[in-house]
Amino acid sequence: MTALVEARGVYFSFGETPALRGASMTVSAGEILAVMGPSGSGKSTLLHCLAGILAPDRGEVHFAGARIDALPEAQRSALRRDRFGFVFQFGQLVPELSAEENIALPLLLSGTRRADALERARSWFPRLDLDGLEQRRSGELSGGQAQRVALARGLVAEPEVLFADEPTGALDSLAGEQVMNLLSSHAREQGTTVVLVTHEARVAAYADREVIVRDGAVTVLTPASA
Amino acid sequence: MIAFALRLTLRGGREALARLIVIAAAVMIGVALLLTALGGIHAVHAQNNRYAWLETGTAGAAARHAVTNVDPEWWLLTADEYDGQQIGRVDIAATGPSSPVPPGLSELPRPEEYYASPALAELIRSAPRSQLADRYPGRMIGTIGAAGLPSPSTLVVVVGRSASALSSTDRAVRISRISTTPPDQCNGACYAIGYNNNSIDLILSVVTAAILFPILIFIGTATRLSAARRNQRFAAMRLVGATPRQVAIISSVESTLATALGVAAGFALFLLTRPLLVDVPFTGSKFFPGDLSLSITDILAVAVGVPIAAAIAARVALRRVVVSPLGVSRRVTPTSPKPWRLIPLLLGLGELVMFVVIGRPPTIDGQIAAYLTGVLLTMIGLVVAGPWLTMIGSRALVRRARRPASLIAARRLADNPHAAFRAVSGLVLSLFVASIAFGIITTFDSYRVSDGSSSVAATSTLVADLTSYGPRSRSAPIEALPARARQALGRTPGVEGIVEIHAGPGFARPDQAGPQGFVTCAELATVPRVGHCPPGAQSAVVRAGYRDGWEANPATLWPASARSAAEVDALPIATVVVATDGSTTAIERARTVLENAVGVVVEFAPTTIAEDQALSADTQRSKGYQRLADVVILTSLPIAGCTLAVSIVAGLNDRRRPFGLLRLTGAPLAVLRRVIAFETAVPLLLSALAATAAGFAAAYLFLRSQLGETLQPPTLGYYLAVAAGIVASLALVASTLPVLDRITGPEAARND
Numbered sequence: 001m002t003a004l005v006e007a008r009g010v011y012f013s014f015g016e017t018p019a020l021r022g023a024s025m026t027v028s029a030g031e032i033l034a035v036m037g038p039s040g041s042g043k044s045t046l047l048h049c050l051a052g053i054l055a056p057d058r059g060e061v062h063f064a065g066a067r068i069d070a071l072p073e074a075q076r077s078a079l080r081r082d083r084f085g086f087v088f089q090f091g092q093l094v095p096e097l098s099a100e101e102n103i104a105l106p107l108l109l110s111g112t113r114r115a116d117a118l119e120r121a122r123s124w125f126p127r128l129d130l131d132g133l134e135q136r137r138s139g140e141l142s143g144g145q146a147q148r149v150a151l152a153r154g155l156v157a158e159p160e161v162l163f164a165d166e167p168t169g170a171l172d173s174l175a176g177e178q179v180m181n182l183l184s185s186h187a188r189e190q191g192t193t194v195v196l197v198t199h200e201a202r203v204a205a206y207a208d209r210e211v212i213v214r215d216g217a218v219t220v221l222t223p224a225s226a
Numbered sequence: 227m228i229a230f231a232l233r234l235t236l237r238g239g240r241e242a243l244a245r246l247i248v249i250a251a252a253v254m255i256g257v258a259l260l261l262t263a264l265g266g267i268h269a270v271h272a273q274n275n276r277y278a279w280l281e282t283g284t285a286g287a288a289a290r291h292a293v294t295n296v297d298p299e300w301w302l303l304t305a306d307e308y309d310g311q312q313i314g315r316v317d318i319a320a321t322g323p324s325s326p327v328p329p330g331l332s333e334l335p336r337p338e339e340y341y342a343s344p345a346l347a348e349l350i351r352s353a354p355r356s357q358l359a360d361r362y363p364g365r366m367i368g369t370i371g372a373a374g375l376p377s378p379s380t381l382v383v384v385v386g387r388s389a390s391a392l393s394s395t396d397r398a399v400r401i402s403r404i405s406t407t408p409p410d411q412c413n414g415a416c417y418a419i420g421y422n423n424n425s426i427d428l429i430l431s432v433v434t435a436a437i438l439f440p441i442l443i444f445i446g447t448a449t450r451l452s453a454a455r456r457n458q459r460f461a462a463m464r465l466v467g468a469t470p471r472q473v474a475i476i477s478s479v480e481s482t483l484a485t486a487l488g489v490a491a492g493f494a495l496f497l498l499t500r501p502l503l504v505d506v507p508f509t510g511s512k513f514f515p516g517d518l519s520l521s522i523t524d525i526l527a528v529a530v531g532v533p534i535a536a537a538i539a540a541r542v543a544l545r546r547v548v549v550s551p552l553g554v555s556r557r558v559t560p561t562s563p564k565p566w567r568l569i570p571l572l573l574g575l576g577e578l579v580m581f582v583v584i585g586r587p588p589t590i591d592g593q594i595a596a597y598l599t600g601v602l603l604t605m606i607g608l609v610v611a612g613p614w615l616t617m618i619g620s621r622a623l624v625r626r627a628r629r630p631a632s633l634i635a636a637r638r639l640a641d642n643p644h645a646a647f648r649a650v651s652g653l654v655l656s657l658f659v660a661s662i663a664f665g666i667i668t669t670f671d672s673y674r675v676s677d678g679s680s681s682v683a684a685t686s687t688l689v690a691d692l693t694s695y696g697p698r699s700r701s702a703p704i705e706a707l708p709a710r711a712r713q714a715l716g717r718t719p720g721v722e723g724i725v726e727i728h729a730g731p732g733f734a735r736p737d738q739a740g741p742q743g744f745v746t747c748a749e750l751a752t753v754p755r756v757g758h759c760p761p762g763a764q765s766a767v768v769r770a771g772y773r774d775g776w777e778a779n780p781a782t783l784w785p786a787s788a789r790s791a792a793e794v795d796a797l798p799i800a801t802v803v804v805a806t807d808g809s810t811t812a813i814e815r816a817r818t819v820l821e822n823a824v825g826v827v828v829e830f831a832p833t834t835i836a837e838d839q840a841l842s843a844d845t846q847r848s849k850g851y852q853r854l855a856d857v858v859i860l861t862s863l864p865i866a867g868c869t870l871a872v873s874i875v876a877g878l879n880d881r882r883r884p885f886g887l888l889r890l891t892g893a894p895l896a897v898l899r900r901v902i903a904f905e906t907a908v909p910l911l912l913s914a915l916a917a918t919a920a921g922f923a924a925a926y927l928f929l930r931s932q933l934g935e936t937l938q939p940p941t942l943g944y945y946l947a948v949a950a951g952i953v954a955s956l957a958l959v960a961s962t963l964p965v966l967d968r969i970t971g972p973e974a975a976r977n978d
Binding site: 051085 | 629638641883884887888891892893894
């Protein structure tokens, strides 16, 4: 399969503290890849480098055959906005906006008309079992509901790659399972490639393949079912 | 628990320390401003108190009990001028060794001696003798001490005279004590110097409402910096079992510590800047360093009151956390402000409307109480109604929002209109007060203050009013201008002509047409700028003095008089008009000659028409209002700007994670910047509009009911001041935008 996202010998340090030490990996188009590892191993940093959030100190990051780590921040922002989607562990919903406005936000940022953006956003509510919660604020949603809204926000613009950083980290096992079921099914339905950072084996089980990050390097690459 | 709270605050990592420093710095600025305002109030009082001795001899400052066992003295106060500056001249004559000595002097000057204030002494030394020093007989034997000077820049002279000479002057009074009654405590007729009771009340009301209130809002805003993040931390503590009391103690210790540090630094900043502040002529005159002082009550109120208020505010803010550990971790739709908030505003404006309908209260005190109540109620009404108006405006914006920035901003404003309005409430108050002040000043000036004071004739024509004004009549005590004086004037370079206006019949008790004055046409021809005679006339009938509505107008044709020139010359002199080329040298030399020729018999020193208009009570009052409005604008706008900036930083800090994550997912920084700009500009502009409208409405209602006048459009200065205030506020908003860049960096993506 063709590599859609690729890291080649990526190094990154937070000041004096190294986080990545020559990490290399590939993600194929349409694949769900789990990035696992213990706390502090550098898996979130690797995701941030792959998504163009952080520019590595050394090494290269490629997306769709083009090197992206050397792009200026403005171009990397545009890439993230137009071609990537994101789900974080918590706190990504804008607290003042209603659930439907939060989902519509990436479309609004891309210039879609408000009415169209809200209509597309509303179509996600029945699909994510969120019917009737369109006007709720983030504080009026349960953790699982908020994370499903965040998932819809990550997928609403039909990104080529969805980066999910511990998307179930703040949820109980039942809510986490619900979110992962929805994430994997909708990603597969849309053909979206997923890079999923997690330290939980049962979350990684939704992936096609998993890599282990230890001490800043990718050490093991295995099919998830293995 | 207190030790634990201290450890948390001081050793809680970089963020806790940064929060402590930022809150302390903001409180420092607020406290320094508060102390400056309190010190300013004391300074105005201190300055006013030192005017007391100049009220000596007036009925309003007379002692209730007669003073015995002292030698009385003769006393005469005259207003003099030099190059546009007013000089107070006190002629004084002791009748014995125990005659009272004015403050600032060690002993009374003897005849041919005088004391001058340091500023006047410097002027006397630097100006040519014939222009100033020659006005004072004898020699300067010292300077007047600070106790006798309202301001370091005060120009005052105490001239020693013989009792026989001074007692022969009609205006001189015999006194046995020096007045200690400041102008604001005068109980009857007093000189129009310093600030009277009404002015002091007005200054205190305006300073309290338009300066102290915004400062307190600013300090309050500063202590709420990072409130949301702090509350999240406390909620987390509650979740792990901390009791409400423990959380309250931690919160109070944290707030009190930051505020106490800020208060201490604020005192230091005030003391450091005080030497610079005393040179700012807020009242039109500089202050002495000691004037800008604080009472023990002020010091205690600020040093203890501010930290206590911060601790109480912190506890109140924690109510939601204390009630439920989840209280602040969840964002729910807040309750909206209700329309009842309009009631105080409507009541305030209603009260002012009532006076238009039913008429103003009959007494001055009643009028002051009525208008101040109405204006203060309107002001409070604006602050109370502000959140409701913000909510209405932002809801309309939500419906119309098409772009993400305007949507997020409008939602936030509609969500928490209290916080949004709090950020601009200081600006609202200052614009309200400025609009009232400028509205009244502009109208006042347009109805009363002549704009002819800047004409060449007005600035170069010196007029000596030689009238002696009694309670019921007037007289012209000068029989003739001494020949020596006429010759001296004639020799003075720059003097172009002299006209003597003689007092005719009816001068003592003028009829409706005004007192008649007579001039010879030969003299009038030397000063064509004041009019001319009919052809062939020897003399003409003119107004006796320029206080009778007379002005310099070359087109004036005065009616011919039947008197011969000789008959006119035989009449006593009411006024002398000296036409000059307008140079300081000519005016001051001519003034000195005239003063020496007529002595201090008359109440007013010779002045140009422009100087006279500048010294008029209306002009002085107008200038006073203008100065007050300037002080309000110059002090309250920066305070309002600081409040705005602190509010923005606080709002950003509280939303750093969602904003940071939005940016990481590709939202351009420009969009987030627009969010901040919208969040600030919308309430700022809407509130500015409402405050300005309310200010002009209040000014209109005051002018209609009190003076029966119609509000005139403000001058360019007003628009410039308002525009400058709004631009400065927006610039402060812009200055906070780099913070947005810093706090929405990649670290926002990390899971804390």
